[in-house]
Amino acid sequence: MSLLEAKRYEHQEAESRWSQFWEEQGIYQYDPDSTKPLFSVDTPPPYASAAHLHVGHAMSYSQAEILVRQKRMAGFNIFYPMGFDDNGLPTERYVENKYKINKQKITRPEFVALCMKETKLVTENYRQFWRMLGISVDWSLEYNTIGPKAVKVAQSSFLDLVKKGLARRKKDPIMWDISMQTALAQADIETIERNGLLNSVAFKSAEDEKELIIATTRPELIPACVALFCHPDDKRYQSLLGKNALTPIFKHSVPILADDTVDPEFGSGLMMVCTFGDPEDIAKWKKYKLDTRVIIDERGMANHFAGEFEGLHINKLREAVLARLKETGELKGQTQTLQRVSVAERSGTPVEYIPHLQWFISLMDHQNDFLNRADQLDWYPDYFQKRHDHWVEGLKWDWCISRQRFYGVPIPVWYCEDCAYTHFAEPHQLPLDPTTTGPGLERCPVCGSQAFRPEGDVFDTWMTSSLTPQINAGMTLNDDYTWAAERPGLFPMSVRVQGFEIIRTWTFYTLVKSHFHHQGLPWKDIVVSGWGLDKQGQKISKSKGNYEDPSDIVKNFSADALRYWSALGTLGNDLRYNEQEVKSGQKLLNKLYNSTRFLAQTVGDGYKHHWDNEALMPVDRWLLAANAKCVEQVTDFFEKYDYSNALRTVERFFWDSYCDNYLEMIKFRLWENPEQEKSYSDAQIQAGKAVAVEVLYSIVKLLAPVIPFVTEHLYQGFFKDQIEGEPVSIHIASWPKPSHEGWNQAQLKDGERVSEILSLIRKQKIEQKIGIATKVAQVTLNAPAEVLGACQDFQSEIASAVRAMELVLVEGPSLLCEVKGLE
Template sequence: MPSGEYDPNTIEPKWQDQWVENGTYQYAEDIDNPDTAFSVDSPPPTVSGDLHWGHVYGFTLQDFVARFNRMRGQNVFFPFGYDDNGIASERLTEDELNIRHQDYERREFQKYTREICQEYETRFTEKMQRLGISIDWEQTYQTISPTVTRTSQLSFIDLYEQGREYRQQAPTIWCPECETAISQVETEDAEHPSHFHDIEFDVVDPDPEASSSFVISTTRPELLPACVAVFIHPNDAENEHLVGERARIPLFEHEVPIMADDRVDMETGSGIVMCCTFGDQTDIEWYQAHDLELRIAIDESGTLTDVAEEYSGLSSEAATTAIVDDLRDSGALQDRRRITHTVNVHERCGTGIEFLVKEQWYCKLLDKTDEYLQAGREMEWYPQKMFTRYKNWIEGLEWDWAISRQRSSGIPFPVWYCMNCDEVIIAEREDLPVDPLSDEPPVTDCPACGHENFRPENDVFDTWATSSLTPLINAGWGWNSDNQTFELDSPELYPFDLRPQGHDIISFWLFHTVVKCYEHTGSVPFDSVMINGMVLDENREKMSKSKGNVIAPDSVIDAYPVDAARYWSAGSAVGDDLPYSEKGLRAGEKLIRKLWNASILVESLTEDAPDSYSLADLRPLDRWVLATLDREISEVTSYLDSREFSKARDSLRSTFWHTFCDDYLEVAKQRIRENNDQSAKYTLNVALERFLRLFAPILAHITEELYQQLYARESDSSIHQAEWPTPLGIDADIEAGETAMEVVGALRKYKTNRQLPMNARLDHVAVWGDIGA
C-alpha cells in the first residue's frame, strides 16, 4: 500500500523497465478485428545529435493520444524510427570524426556513418524509454536499413514508371558548403549584412543624343562575369531608350543585350538589373524565357570558374573583395553602402544558396498541386489553422522536387546509364536493394543501342524522399512478384489514424508524404494530422545552440519527475508554441504529490469499503460527487478526442484538487471517522480509481504505481491497459451539491480564520439563498 513520500527516482524507472520487459505497449498483429487498430505515424528523429527538449514535447503529446486510445480498447500501433540516412547524419559523422566525406570512398565513409549513428540511436532509445513514452519497441526501423532501402528504391521505380520522376539538366538549387543539390523546401530566409554596389555600365555604340552609360545596383558583384543580359521594365520611361542597345560588362568587357521585361522591380536600386546565370529564381526565368547565353561563373564549391578570368579559383567572398577593389580603381564603382537584406540559405548549414546547371533527378509536383491540396482537405487537422500553412506552401511552389543529392551517406538510386547513348537502366524490383557502385545492372546489353558498358549513378536520394514513405514502411508496402502487384503486409494500419509532427516540417515531411503515398496508393495516408508548436525558452525565444538557451532533457529529468514534464507538456493548445517553464514543472510536481497523499488518505479510510453498493442507496452528497465525476469524464474524453490536452489537464486537475480533495474528501473523512459511513467509503474508493484512470494518459507513472497498489487484480497487467472510464449515469442535483459544498467551504474558512478545529460545533449557522419553486 502507498506510504511515505512519493519517490519518482525509484518508481518511474521501475515502471519504465517493466513496461518494456512485459511488452505492455506491443501491437497485437494477429488481431481478430482490424477496425480496432489505431496507427500512429510517429516522426523518426533525425540522427544529427542528441535528443532535445522539442523531442520530449512532441513525443509526449503523441503519447497522450496513444495511451488514451489504448485504454479505449484500440490496438495501438506506435512505432519508433531513426532517420539515419542523408546529409544530417553525414555532417554528424564529419563533425564527430573530424573528416570530410569527399576524402573517402563511399562505402568506407558509410561505414563510419553507421558506427556513429548506432551510438546515437542507442542513446535515443535509452532516453525515450526514460521518458516513459508508450512506444512498441518491437516496431522500430532505421531509414538506412536494407528493408527501408528496398522500399525507397521500389518507390523510385514505381514513380519513374508512372512518369512522375525524371532526370533533367536544368538550373538547380545548390549548397556550396555541402556541395549538393537541395530542394526548395530545404531553403529558408535569413537576414544577412551586405552592401549595395552602384556600378556603371557602358552602352556599346551609344546614340550621340542619349546617355552613354547607366548604373546598376547589385549586392553580388562577383556575378559580373556571369552577366548575360540587362533588363529594364517596359514602363520605365526614363530608361526605355536603352532597350535594344547592348551593354559592356565592367572589367570583363563582354557585351550583353539590353531588354525589356515586366519582372523588373523598378523600386529596387536604379530600376535597371543585370541577369546572371544564375543569381536567383528570376534570373532562371529570364534565361528560359529569352533563350539567353549560359555563363557559369561559380562552381559546386562556391569557387569562381574560368569564366571569371583573372578571378578564377577565388572563393565567392574573396572574389567579391577583389572585384570591388578593381571596380573602384577603374572608376566604375559609383557608390557602396551597407544594407541588411534577406538571403535564401540552406537550412542545414546556413550557407547562401547558388543556382547551378546540373543533371538531377526530380519528382513532379507542379502539375498536380490542386490534387495535393485536395488531399490535404480530406484529412482532419488539429488544429485546423495549420491547414493554411500546408495550403500556402503548395500555392507557393515554384519548382518540382529535386530528389538527388551529391553525398556519400544515403540510399543510392537503383540506376545505371549506357556509356554510349546515356540510356537509363533501372534495377529489377526483385533485385532490390541494390547499390550500382558495387552491383551489376540487370542487363548485359543496352536495350537502346546494344552497347555493353554502363556507368553507375553516383547520387543518393534526398533524405525526405525516404522519410516521406514512413506510412508505407510501417504498413509493410512492397511488391508481390507472384501477383505482380503492390501489397501491404498490414493493411489495417493504412491509412494511418494519426500523423503527429511539428509545424516546422509541414512543407518537408507532411507534404512530401502526402505526395508519395497519394501517388503510390491513390489515397491520402492519414485520417488526421496533429501539428505541435515549438518549445521556446522562458523568455519565449527560440532555443538554439548559438544563443546558449537549449535545455537538455537529462538536466530536467534529473531535477523533476518525468510525470511533471508530461504535465508541463500539456500546457498549451496543440499547435501553439510552448515556453519551457520551471513554474509549470513545479505545478506538475505539486499535483503528483497531491495525488499521492490523497490516495494514501483514501486508502486509510476505505480498507474495508464494500465492493458493491446500490447506487440508488448512496447518500445525496455521494451521488453528487459521482455525478460530477460523470460530467468530468465526458468533458475530458471530449477534450482528448479533439487533442485539447491543456483543457483536459486543467479541467481534471481542478475537479480532482478542489471538488474531490478540498470539498468532498474532507466531508467524507469526517463521516467515515465518526460514523463508519459505508456509502462514503464506497464512493471514495470508486471515485479515486476513476480519477487514476483519467489521469493515466498524462501522469503515466504515478497512476500506474497507485493503481497497482490499490486496485489491480491479477488479470490486470497495467492501468494503461485498463478500460477508459465511462459515466455511471447517476442522477443527482449537481447545483444543490455545489451549493452544499459552498456552505461547507464557508464554514471551513470561518473556522480556519478563527483558529477553530474543523470538528468544532457552532451554536448557530444561517444560510441564505434562492429557493426554487
C-alpha cells in the same frame, strides 16, 4: 498493501519498477489479430545524430504519447512504432564533425561504416530516454531509415514515380550548396536578412557609349551577365530596346530587353540578368533563351568567364570586382541596403544557382492536387493547414531528390557510357546499391555498348522519410507496379504526430508521395506540436548553452512530473520550460498517492467494492454526477486531441470537488466519531466508502495517460485488488464511461451550489483569521430560499467540511455567512 506502505511516493523506485513491468508484460504490443478498432501512429523518427536530448524533445514526444495512451485505454488496438532517422545529411555532418573527417582521405564504405556505428550508439541513448519517459511504443516495430526495408520502400517509390512519368532526370539550374557540394531542394533553404551594399555600376550602350547605370547587390556576377532588362513602358530606355550594352570591366556585349516583371522604380529601372543570381534570372533566361555564362564551379571557384579573376573563390570575388570597378571609375555609388539572402538551412551557406543534371519529382503541375489533399486531412490545431497551403502556393521548384553525398539511400540506376540510355532496376531486385551491384545487362539495348556507369548520387533524406506510413505498413512494389503490404489495413494510418517546423517537408512530402502512389491520404488526422523553449523563451540548443538535461529533471522530480509540464502546453503552441510547473506536477503525484493511501487504510482489508443505490446520500449522488460530467468533458477533450484541457479538467475535479469538498464532507461519516447527533447506517457508511473509491479510481484512470507511472503504482497498490476482473495494468484498463446511475441533474446542481457555499465559509474563516481546519462552534448561513433548499440535504456534510459544531440556516435576501469560534 506493500506498495502504499511508504509515507511518501518514491518516484525513482516506482518509475524503474513499472517501466520494467510494462516491458515484461508486453503491455504496449501491437496485436495484428486483434478485433479491436485500429489506431495507428506515424511518429517522427528522430535524427540519430543529436547526441543530446533536451526538454523540447521530452515535451513533443510526451504530448503525442499522452494521446496514444488514452486511445489504448479507450479500447483501440494500438500500432505505435518508433523509428530512427539515420539517413542523410544530419548523420553525415555529425560523423564528419565528430571524427574530423577529410572526405578526400576516406572511402565511401569506411565512411558509411562510421555512420552506422555512430547511429547505433545514439539510438541506444534515445531508447533509454524514451523508456525513462514512459513513451509507450512497441519496440518490436522499430525501423530505421537506412535499413533494408526503408531503402526498399524509398527505391520502390522512385521506380513507381519514374514509371508514372513523375520523376525524371534533367539538366536545369538548381540550388547548390558550394560548402557541402550538393544539390538542394526548396525545403532545404531558409531566408535570412543581412545588411549589404547596393552598388551603382556603369554599363555602356554599345552604340553610343552612353552610360547605363545598374544597381546590384552582387557585382561579382557582372561577368555572368547575359542581358539587361527594363520595364516595357519605361520611356527612358525605349530607344535602346533590341540593342546591346557592354558590361563594365569585362566589356562583353549583352542584349537590352523589356519584361513587365521589372520594377521601374528600383534603382535606375534597368536590371541585369545573370546566369544565375536568383530564380528570377532563371525564369528570364528560360523565357528569352538567353546565353549561358556560368562563372563558378561546384566548389564556388571562378572559371574563365571571370577573366582576370579566374581561380578566385566566390567569397573573394565580390571584393576583387568592386576594387577593380573603383579603379576603372565604373563604380558610381554605394548605399546600405537590407538584403534577403537564401541560405542552405544546414550549412548556412548562401545558395548558388548552377545548371546541373539531377533527378527531380514533379511538383509544379500538381499544386492544386496537393491543396485538395491537405483539405481532406483533419488538422489539429486546424490553423496549421494554412501553413502547409502557403508553402504549396509558394513553390517555385520541382523537388530535386538527388544529392551528391556519401551517405544515403542509393538511386537504383545505371547509365550507358556510350549513349543516353538509362537502365532502371526491377522492383524485385530492391534494395540494391548500383555501385556494388551490376545492372545485370549484357549490352545496352540502344547502342549495344557493354560499358555501364552506376549512379553515384544518393536520395534526399526526405525521399525516405516521406514514406514512413508505407514503411510502417511494410509496403513494397510488385513487378507489375502495384503496391503490396505486409500489414494490410495499416495504410492509411490513423494519425501523424509531428512538430510544426517540418510541415513544409515531412507533412508536405508525405502527402505528395501518398497522392502520387496511392491517390489518397497517408493518414486521417495530423496533430502538430510546438517547440519546447528554455526558461527565457529561447529555442533550446546545445550551442546556446541553455540546455537542460531531461534525465536530471526526471531524476529529481520524476518522469511523470516532466510529462505533466508537457501536458500543460496547449497543442501546437510553444512551451517554456518551467520548473515550478514540474513541481506542481510532483505535488499532484504526492496528493494522489496520499489520497489513495489514506483511502486504502480507511476502507480496510476486508473491503468489498459495492454500494446500494438506496443508501446513497445527496453528497454521494452529487459526486457521482460531478464525476460523470468530468469523464464526459475529459473524453471530449481527448477526442479533439486536447490533452491539455483534459488534464486541467480532471486535475481541478480532483483537487476541488474530490479532495476539498467530497472527502471533507464525508469525514464525519467515514473517519471521525460523529461530533453531531447524527448517526449513519452501515449501508450509508459503505456507500460513502464505495463512492470515494469509485471516483478516485476514475480520476486515476483519467490521469493515467499523462502520468502513467504513479497511476500504475496506485492501481497495483490498491484499485486492481478492489475491483474484480481488472487487467494486469491500468494502461489496458477500460477508459471511464460517464455513468448516470444513482443521480440526476438536480443533485448535480445542488452539489455545485454547496461547493460554492463551502468556499464562501472558508473565505470567511480566513478573514476572521481562523485556520481552515480549525474547529468552530457555529456557522450561520444567510441565503435566499433556493440556496437554502440545496443546503438542506447537505447540512451535516457542510458542517463536517468546515469543521463547525453547528450549522444554522437563515433565510435572507443575499448570501452572507458568520462564523463563531470556540470559546
